[in-house]
Each structure stands twice: as structure tokens, then as C-alpha cells.
Amino acid sequence: MEIIATGEQATGMMNTIETAVRSGFFADSWTVGLIILCFFWLIALIWVVKDVNARSENIAFQILAIVLVVVLTPVFGLPLYVALRPRGWKWDKTVWRNIVELQGTVCETCGSIQSIEHRCCSKCGDTLQHPCRECGEFYAQAYEYCPFCGAPNIDQ
Ligand SMILES: [Zn+2]
Ligand SMILES: [Zn+2]
Numbered sequence: 798m799e800i801i802a803t804g805e806q807a808t809g810m811m812n813t814i815e816t817a818v819r820s821g822f823f824a825d826s827w828t829v830g831l832i833i834l835c836f837f838w839l840i841a842l843i844w845v846v847k848d849v850n851a852r853s854e855n856i857a858f859q860i861l862a863i864v865l866v867v868v869l870t871p872v873f874g875l876p877l878y879v880a881l882r883p884r885g886w887k888w889d890k891t892v893w894r895n896i897v898e899l900q901g902t903v904c905e906t907c908g909s910i911q912s913i914e915h916r917c918c919s920k921c922g923d924t925l926q927h928p929c930r931e932c933g934e935f936y937a938q939a940y941e942y943c944p945f946c947g948a949p950n951i952d953q
Pocket of ligand 2: 929930931932933934943944945946947948
């Protein structure tokens with residue numbers, strides 16, 4: 798009796814599956830899966846474009862990053878990109894380049910970029926230079942020696 802019941806149950810299940818297949822349920826599941834996959838692919842692509850743009854100035858590397866994710870799929874492309882990408886942000890490099898080019902210095906109090914000529918910070922007013930004890934010329938506090946007479950900076 799039990800065996801018959803189980804057999805009927807199995808037949809019922811098979812019928813349900815058959816109905817599901819005929820009604821296109823599985824075809825729809827594949828479509829949904831494909832849409833989700835494309836969605837994550839798109840998100841990965843947007844993330845890589847933004848990330849590489851913030852990290853690299855090299856156009857060839859930017860194209861390579863996009864190709865990695867598009868061709869190798871995010872599954873392989875993303876980890877490869879993360880391994881290859883530059884460590885720092887482009888913004889930091891630009892700031893440091895500006896500091897060097899402008900002969901600037903960074904205010905130790907507020908962190909703003911200041912010209913090496915400034916005696917006081919233009920943003921917070923803190924002292925950036927002090928007079929040499931030997932010759933009286935002003936120079937940056939970070940200097941170890943006076944750039945005018947060579948006397949050691951004992952106020953450092
Ligand atoms: Zn300051
Ligand atoms: Zn001096």
C-alpha cells in the first residue's frame with residue numbers, strides 16, 4: 798500500500814516537473830539567471846572603470862583593466878585586476894607632484910599645501926618659518942640647517 802502511494806507520489810512529481818518544463822518555467826529561470834549575471838558583470842565593469850580612473854593615469858592600463866573584466870568575466874578578471882592595479886590613488890601622486898613643482902610645503906598643523914615662501918600658514922595662521930639664530934633669515938622649520946648661512950637648526 799505504501800509502495801503504491803510512493804509510486805503515485807513520484808508520478809505526481811514527474812507530472813509537476815513535466816508541466817513546469819512545458820510551461821517554460823526553466824527557460825524563464827535561465828533568463829533570470831542570465832539577467833542577474835549581466836547585472837553583476839555591469840556592476841563589476843562600472844567599479845573597475847571608476848577604480849582604475851582614480852588610480853592610474855596610464856591609458857593603456859585603463860583599457861587593459863576594462864578588457865580583463867569584459868573578456869575574462871568578473872570571476873577571473875576582477876581578482877587579476879586587483880592584483881595588477883597600482884596601490885595608491887592618483888590624487889595623492891598629483892598632490893605630491895604639485896608640492897614638488899610649486900616648491901611647497903605642508904602645514905603640520907592643518908595639513909594644507911603652502912608655498913615654501915610663506916612664513917605663516919595661509920589657512921590656519923600657524924608659523925611655517927622662523928628666523929635663523931645666526932643670520933636672522935627666515936626658513937622652513939623642517940630644515941635641519943639654515944639654507945642661508947649653514948647654521949644648524951637648533952629650534953627644530
Ligand atoms: Zn595651517
Ligand atoms: Zn642662517
